[in-house]
Amino acid sequence: MTHRTHLLLACAVLAASLTTVASAAGNAAKGKQLYYDHGCYGCHGFNGETGQRDLVGTGSPLVTDLGLFRMFLRMRGDLAPHLPATRMPNYAASALPDKDVDDLFAYVRTFKANAPAVKDVPTLRAILQSAKLKQPQ
Numbered sequence: 001m002t003h004r005t006h007l008l009l010a011c012a013v014l015a016a017s018l019t020t021v022a023s024a025a026g027n028a029a030k031g032k033q034l035y036y037d038h039g040c041y042g043c044h045g046f047n048g049e050t051g052q053r054d055l056v057g058t059g060s061p062l063v064t065d066l067g068l069f070r071m072f073l074r075m076r077g078d079l080a081p082h083l084p085a086t087r088m089p090n091y092a093a094s095a096l097p098d099k100d101v102d103d104l105f106a107y108v109r110t111f112k113a114n115a116p117a118v119k120d121v122p123t124l125r126a127i128l129q130s131a132k133l134k135q136p137q
């Protein structure tokens with residue numbers, strides 16, 4: 001290998017690792033804009049917990065692991081188009097580039113679960129209590 005080839009290789013490796021670093025850390029502010037632009041808020045709420053499927057506080061790996069998050073968004077668009085459809089739209093890479101997915105993920109990770117525990121909501125507690133009383137012994 002010539003000196004020049006070594007240099008080119010080193011540059012390629014550096015470029016690849018920079019890309020990885022850049023894509024690993026998405027930009028939450030840009031992600032917020034994308035969350036609005038792509039209408040995610042319409043089905044998942046402005047804070048990720050008032051929609052058709054919570055994006056926070058569920059323990060789901062689909063919202064805590066970037067690779068799975070990306071796979072889920074791409075799933076029926078690129079990966080397995082014949083899976084049965086759900087109301088969740090499919091975001092193919094041609095419509096939502098990886099960079100945008102990283103930013104969306106960073107934003108989704110800023111959501112905090114705010115729903116109070118059942119024990120802290122007197123009305124819910126009373127409903128559960130009366131349902132329990134009515135159960136046959």
Ligand code: HEC
Nearest residue numbers: 038039040042043052053060062063072086087088089104
């Ligand atoms: C038209 C409604 C709709 C829109 C718009 C929508 N979603 Fe969803 N999403 C759903 C529904 C319904 C589910 C649950 C059904 C399923 O798993 O396919 C879901 C599931 C998810 C999940 C999996 C959550 C889990 O842990 O199970 C993620 C992540 C997600 N959506 C992210 C997004 C993002 C990011 C956007 C915007 C780019 C978006 N969604 C736009 C309806 C929507």
